[in-house]
Amino acid sequence: MRMDHTGFRLLGSIDARVGGHRLDLGPRKRRYVLAALLLELNRPVAVERLIDAVWEGDPPDSARMTVQGHVYRLRRALTGVRLETDAAGYVLHADPELVDVFRFRRLVAEAASAGDEPGADLLDEALGWWSGPALGSPRGGGKWLEAAAVELEEARLAAVEELARRRLRLGRPERVVAPLHAIVLANPRQERLVSLLMTAFYRLGRQAEALELYERTRRLLAEQLGVDPGPELRAAFQEVLSAGP
Missing domain, CATH: 1.10.10.10 (Winged helix-like DNA-binding domain superfamily/Winged helix DNA-binding domain)
Structure with missing residues (x-):
């Protein structure tokens, strides 16, 4: 229903x-x-x-x-x-x-024990229950609701990441770029998501976009956090470079 x-x-x-x-x-x-x-x-x-x-x-x-x-x-x-x-x-x-939170959690749990194809479908259905920031971004509310909203958003990002990994393993990078690009724009310091988007770009023959994304992320991490890209993001960068022009 x-x-x-x-x-x-x-x-x-x-x-x-x-x-x-x-x-x-x-x-x-x-x-x-x-x-x-x-x-x-x-x-x-x-x-x-x-x-x-x-x-x-x-x-x-x-x-x-x-x-x-x-x-x-x-x-x-x-x-x-x-x-x-x-x-x-x-x-x-x-x-x-009857509550979207519990449907989302159930579908994510079912996906965890499913193969890549059915698991991707379950994760796609789970993420389909989202229509905006969790709890409507409860500004002015108490710390409990704010913490709950953060926890739900983290669960959403984890589901997005797992769905992207499965679709890449299934050889469907074209189904990764559009949804992941929107998430990365909103969460530009999430290195694992950036690395997955870079991989999708590269597998679609969009090497220049992958390298541009890496450089933009590298500068952002340096300017805002004073750190270099982590190992997963560096590995994605090396994979793109090794593909050549």
Whole structure:
């Protein structure tokens, strides 16, 4: 069941749909409460934990009451799932398959034990659940949500890297360049991703672009971090050079 019908999105903006209708989740902090409950799906979340997810720095004296108000309004809005009060806090009960984060993680886990061809298909499906920065880049939220967003983005980059490696092993560099190029532009210091993009360029006969990418990355690493390229990136550079003009 696709989540444009019923489900929850965290791999992009925080969103909820029931019966094909997008729900009005209200203000940003209410969305953060929902995101925290979804990340801990089917497990109790203490009010203090929700406060940590919602407020950056010291919360106001009214934080507990505000969180309770957000939970009350979410409970009224979220038909088809159960948001219950627990001795330890609140529990959102739902099938994990309704939440894009859990679908993404399941598909990545399945890919890890699959061969290159089916594994690549699973990773491609997993990455298809992403529509933007995790949790909509939770600026102004608490450290818990910010850390969760970073962790999810790292998982995304790892999946992108593994998909690129599999497609290169399958001899399909043409399916690596476009998606990997966009990721490298957003993460120009990720040397493993840069080396994979260089390899894809070189295998497509685009040696000049591979060398230009290496030089641009080398300068960036030197200027911003004061370091030289690591062994994997240097190896990709040598592979391109050895191919000759």
